[in-house]
Amino acid sequence: MPDQTALHKINALVQSFKPQAKRELTEAHRRTQKAPPLSGISRTYQPFADDIREHLPPESTRVQYTVREVLDEVATTMGRLFDLQFLQDVGNSQATADVVVDGQPLVRDAPVTYLLFLEKQLVDLRTFVDGLAVLDAAEKWEFDPDRGCYASAPSQTQKMRKVHRNHVKAEATEKHPAQVEVYTEDVPVGTWTTVKLSGALPAERVKQLRGRVDKLLEAVKVAREEANSATVGDRKVGDQIFGYLFG
Numbered sequence: 001m002p003d004q005t006a007l008h009k010i011n012a013l014v015q016s017f018k019p020q021a022k023r024e025l026t027e028a029h030r031r032t033q034k035a036p037p038l039s040g041i042s043r044t045y046q047p048f049a050d051d052i053r054e055h056l057p058p059e060s061t062r063v064q065y066t067v068r069e070v071l072d073e074v075a076t077t078m079g080r081l082f083d084l085q086f087l088q089d090v091g092n093s094q095a096t097a098d099v100v101v102d103g104q105p106l107v108r109d110a111p112v113t114y115l116l117f118l119e120k121q122l123v124d125l126r127t128f129v130d131g132l133a134v135l136d137a138a139e140k141w142e143f144d145p146d147r148g149c150y151a152s153a154p155s156q157t158q159k160m161r162k163v164h165r166n167h168v169k170a171e172a173t174e175k176h177p178a179q180v181e182v183y184t185e186d187v188p189v190g191t192w193t194t195v196k197l198s199g200a201l202p203a204e205r206v207k208q209l210r211g212r213v214d215k216l217l218e219a220v221k222v223a224r225e226e227a228n229s230a231t232v233g234d235r236k237v238g239d240q241i242f243g244y245l246f247g
Contacts, residue, residue, distance in 0.1 A: 011088060164183070
């Protein structure tokens with residue numbers, strides 16, 4: 001690694017190297033649990049008397065690897081991971097940037113870890129704003145400070161009542177009574193004046209809020225890229241750690 005490395009490169013190295021280091025440590029653990037590869041033998045045959053003609057060749061089984069060798073491999077791999085993680089954490093603690101919206105700094109010297117947090121929260125807030133209730137576009141709304149919500153323009157409808165009417169189909173005579181048909185008629189008796197109320201927001205206001213979230217989110221991404229472009233000086237800690245652990 002060069003003396004100075006950009007933080008975003010270190011972040012990429014950590015992300016890619018962590019799974020590799022975990023696999024190699026797991027494999028090292030497996031290898032040190034198996035006796036046969038760690039075991040060997042060397043033996044020779046010597047008859048009791050020189051006149052015995054039976055001579056057997058020596059036998060040997062080689063030790064395939066030693067625990068010491070595995071420890072060296074673990075120290076190399078995990079030491080590399082410890083170095084990278086150390087550089088990442090040091091870089092994250094030192095790398096800062098301003099969040100600038102419309103040319104004005106909204107958050108000064110924000111650490112990269114905070115910028116990552118802020119970016120995630122703004123994504124969630126974007127979803128929240130997208131779900132806000134919007135006033136019905138079919139109505140004309142005005143904010144009513146007395147009620148603390150929006151009110152529609154008044155609309156009027158008539159209150160109707162059914163009234164029974166008599167219709168004389170035939171007048172009464174000396175011989176027959178009058179023929180009367182009873183029917184009902186809807187008669188207006190009053191007027192309803194209706195004002196609809198709503199706690200929702202105008203569509204333009206929701207659009208404005210969405211635009212602000214998007215603008216801030218973009219500013220945070222720019223600041224994160226700026227912070228991640230900061231360079232971190234190369235420092236080794238893995239050798240000291242494993243020098244103590246396995247030394």
